[in-house]
Amino acid sequence: MQPLVAVACDVREFERYRWHAAPEPYLRAAIEVAGVLPLLVPAFGPAIDVPGLLARVDGVLMTGSKTNVHPSRYGAEPSSRHEPYDEDRDATSLPLIRGAIEAGVPLFAICRGLQELNVALGGSLATEIQELDGRDDHRAPESDDQDVRFEIRHAVTPEAGGALARIVGTEGIAVNSLHRQGVERLSSRLAVEARAGDGTIEAVSVIGAPGFAVGVQWHPEYWAATDTPSRRLFEAFGAAVRAHAGRHAQAAE
Ligand SMILES: N[C@@H](CCC(=O)NCCCC(=O)O)C(=O)O
Numbered sequence: 001m002q003p004l005v006a007v008a009c010d011v012r013e014f015e016r017y018r019w020h021a022a023p024e025p026y027l028r029a030a031i032e033v034a035g036v037l038p039l040l041v042p043a044f045g046p047a048i049d050v051p052g053l054l055a056r057v058d059g060v061l062m063t064g065s066k067t068n069v070h071p072s073r074y075g076a077e078p079s080s081r082h083e084p085y086d087e088d089r090d091a092t093s094l095p096l097i098r099g100a101i102e103a104g105v106p107l108f109a110i111c112r113g114l115q116e117l118n119v120a121l122g123g124s125l126a127t128e129i130q131e132l133d134g135r136d137d138h139r140a141p142e143s144d145d146q147d148v149r150f151e152i153r154h155a156v157t158p159e160a161g162g163a164l165a166r167i168v169g170t171e172g173i174a175v176n177s178l179h180r181q182g183v184e185r186l187s188s189r190l191a192v193e194a195r196a197g198d199g200t201i202e203a204v205s206v207i208g209a210p211g212f213a214v215g216v217q218w219h220p221e222y223w224a225a226t227d228t229p230s231r232r233l234f235e236a237f238g239a240a241v242r243a244h245a246g247r248h249a250q251a252a253e
Pocket residue numbers: 063064065066067068110111112113115140178179180181182
């Protein structure tokens with residue numbers, strides 16, 4: 001039986017409706033590589049019974065997004081440099097992340113998801129990091145071709161002995177990059193699991209988490225079927241979700 005994984009939705013507007021949705025690559029990687037069933041959670045913020053939801057799922061997957069966490073969530077002043085926002089997603093994802101950590105539910109946070117994880121635990125974000133001294137440009141290549149935008153194009157180095165290294169090994173791995181924000185002040189509850197060559201934090205884990213609680217700034221979902229480190233991440237997440245489901249089932253007996 002496929003264990004259920006909660007996926008917080010983005011809100012988009014088209015065809016005169018507001019839609020709550022998640023991009024297919026995350027869902028495909030969840031089903032086909034992690035072997036779990038993604039359950040889309042609409043971005044209704046405080047209307048969501050997070051403890052009740054977490055009692056019925058065995059994992060949480062936070063997707064990337066073009067939108068940014070609203071700067072008021074980490075004490076910064078809003079500006080056009082921080083836009084676009086999705087405050088409905090923030091109001092849903094931040095409590096969901098905190099609840100998953102508190103309940104020990106396996107958590108995989110990707111790109112915006114890593115940024116939400118840091119903010120949910122008291123950290124802050126920098127915006128337009130490509131303008132910071134010594135930083136590379138981590139934004140997506142300009143292209144209408146998604147394979148080009150998500151191409152693998154820079155190295156990250158996993159911290160020896162860390163949670164990420166146990167999944168992908170300690171040799172440097174190559175990743176894609178589609179972000180203009182990054183961790184500024186790292187939450188005291190997070191450990192750095194990998195950095196890019198310019199020092200950008202590229203992966204984190206929750207200190208003391210009983211199981212899988214990892215955030216990555218890149219997009220393993222996009223090449224999860226063919227790229228070994230990407231596949232290993234989703235396989236490890238799936239294994240953690242199944243282990244949690246097993247404990248769940250035992251507790252229910
Ligand atoms: N908006 C934030 C988070 C980055 C992120 O999740 N990128 C995914 C973008 C997907 C796409 O462009 O198709 C940031 O820019 O740092």
